[in-house]
Amino acid sequence: MKPAKPTASLPPTLPELSLPELEALMAELGQPRFRARQVNDWRNKGVCDPDRMRNLPAALRRALAERLVCEPLTLARRQVSRDGTRKYLFRLARGGMVESVLIPEASRATVCVSSQVGCVLDCPFCHTGTQNFETNLTAGEILAQVLAVKRDMAAEPLPTGMHGQLTHVVYMGMGEPLANERAVHASLERLLDANGLNISRRRITVSTSGLVPQIARLGARFPVNLAISLHAATDALRDRLVPVNRTWPLARLRQCLDDWPLGPQRHVTLEYVMLAGVNDREEDVAALARFVRPDRERVNLIQFNPWPGAPWRGSPREHMNAFAQALIDKGIRATVRRSRGDDIMAACGQLKAGASANAGEPATAEEEHRAHA
Ligand code: SF4
Structure with missing residues (x-):
């Protein structure tokens, strides 16, 4: 780390x-x-x-x-995808850039926020992980992303047929939220506060690569929705893909997930980015079947969004569907995440990286975004 x-x-x-x-x-x-x-x-x-x-x-x-620092960040670039997804690159008042994404749907509008500039972890398939870690965001900087997106939705309402209000917040942008625990907890307090943004805990999701003690503390204090960046279900493979597994291996994660305070009708989401020939084989289905608790967990298969120089290829769509079906046949709830914002490079760290490569170019509304795979 x-x-x-x-x-x-x-x-x-x-x-x-x-x-x-x-x-x-x-x-x-x-x-x-x-x-x-x-x-x-x-x-x-x-x-x-x-x-x-x-x-x-x-x-x-x-x-x-x-x-006060009234506006801890300002908009540096905004891009809108053909599917309505909006990707924002924000400049922090104290220096550094972060990205956020608005994902509009008919029944909800979700903002995906960043918690760090860069990431303290080094997942090798993740574009953010390949970038330098610069700093933890403060609670104010995390909340300012939500407020800036609300402002943008008021200034330019979403198209007809899409939900007009911000309803959900997911901590899936740049960074490992639970490696910035204090600020993330403080931001959750404001999101949940009836006098603050007053968002139900059922509409907030924190995604983590699996920091076991921090997950336990999150569950004790803020029983929001939990998503785990699993990506592999054997220690040998997960040690490679999610190096924090070397500190908190699957057995420890398993125990922690068993203890997670699940409400009725709720589940933990296990995120699984599909890499061709790496974690999309028959033996990976079998390993997932051994790890997953079908009564408490759901597997979300995610298409890998390649970034320049990435030494990985995503599994073909048909293969992802077949992999999902193989899990379903084993009694596991599995979905293939609909890809959003493909035309604007909507994956971990890609907007920021693109902006660095094009430094000095004017932003246009029709350019380009999403994050924590
Ligand atoms: S996948 Fe998440 S935890 Fe891993 S390097 Fe990327 S942002 Fe960090």
């Missing part, structure tokens, strides 16, 4: 403050308490620029801008 740099000394951001913290700030600034509710309402709608908070006095707008 690459070392993480501390982020403790960063100034507070508007997106991360709770209503009581906003009330305390108003008291410090000599403002009446109701101003906190007004700021909170704007912020929850995605408006973080005090100058756009029209019902606030000018002096308070100035004071907010002085006391």
Whole structure:
């Protein structure tokens, strides 16, 4: 695991403050308490620029801008796929770039957020893993992605037939969320807070490569949906594809998943990127059948999105379907994830990498995105 740099000394951001913290700030600034509710309402709608908070006095707008980092990130590039998927590249106010994706569907709209710039882990098939790890995001920077996407949805509504409100949040962008546990927990608090974004825990998913102690702590504190980047069901292969398996092998992961607090009608998702000739063989079906608990878990087969220089090939679609059927025949719920945003390189770290390669080119709305495979 690459070392993480501390982020403790960063100034507070508007997106991360709770209503009581906003009330305390108003008291410090000599403002009446109701101003906190007004700021909170704007912020929850995605408006973080005090100058756009029209019902606030000018002096308070100035004071907010002085006391807080109101907008911890700004949009650097936005691309829209033919299927409506929107991919965003954000520049952090303190330097560094992160990506987020909006995945619109008829019944829901999901934002996929990043938790680190780069990733502390080194999964060799993952484009983010091949990039340098730069920093952990703060809670405010994670939440700011959600708010920026809400703002974008308000400015440019999704096409007719697609859900108009942001409904789901998934931590599947750049980075290993549970290697940035403190900030991710703090961001979950704000997402779940009835005075914050008020998103049900059933609509939030945290995806991890399998950091066992952190999974246990997440389940104890925030029993949201859990997704595991499994990608292999034997230690020999998973040691190669998901190196954190060398620290937390499958037996430890198995125990941890058995202890995960599943609600009724819920399941843990086991993500499985299909690599031709590597983890898509008959013996891999057999290994999955030994590992998976069909009453608690579902396997989600994901098409590998190749990136420049990748030494891997994705399994052909027909083979993925046959692999899914072989799992179903063994009593395992298996789905092949519908690929979104293919035309805009919608996979882990690809937007950021593309932007670096094209540094200086103007962004266009019709260019290009998604992440944590
Ligand atoms: S798959 Fe996830 S944990 Fe592994 S390197 Fe990529 S972003 Fe990090």
